[in-house]
């Protein structure tokens with residue numbers, strides 16, 4: 001099965017539409033969404049409507065929680081806090097109801113565990129470093145775990161016979177095999193991987209293009225994608241909404 005994996009849309013409708021247009025060529029059968037559908041961006045309701053139309057399997061993110069007042073925004077920086085307050089005013093009753101029904105614990109889909117932050121702290125922990133990844137392999141039981149939250153595409157690979165975890169920054173458009181090739185004797189090292197598709201609506205790896213991934217569950221392959229979108233349209237909508245200038249500018253740099 002081919003799966004479109006998206007995360008951290010953050011109310012950026014123009015970026016989400018560009019991703020869906022680009023992803024159409026892969027004939028995906030399911031959509032998995034790793035949270036933070038709202039927060040920061042100017043079209044939270046429109047993004048929720050689209051994610052619902054896609055019938056995406058979706059978990060809740062920290063910004064989603066903040067938007068429905070399930071999280072104290074004291075932990076957010078000043079600009080993120082302003083964006084949360086703006087998002088709260090904007091959300092329709094339908095959007096609020098949808099956000100409040102999203103699961104805050106990981107979803108398991110076959111060999112894949114889906115969560116926003118990390119399997120051991122689904123809403124808040126960032127898996128940025130191999131040491132954090134290593135500690136989290138004990139918190140899920142499937143071979144693979146999909147996370148978002150950092151806004152940085154990455155793979156953390158653990159060969160179970162080894163103690164350390166290897167971090168990989170994937171090259172866009174290069175397919176990665178998630179299972180090691182079998183040797184002549186049929187033996188293959190046992191691998192587990194934590195994968196992050198990056199962020200649709202607010203990338204933070206110095207590449208401003210929207211990020212997503214196509215997962216092929218049968219062939220166990222991961223295709224990281226980047227797609228350019230009309231950043232200036234999102235920025236214009238943010239400006240007319242009165243959202244903080246720093247949040248508007250960072251979209252140009254992917255940081």
Ligand code: ZN
Nearest residue numbers: 008036063149
């Ligand atoms: Zn996020």
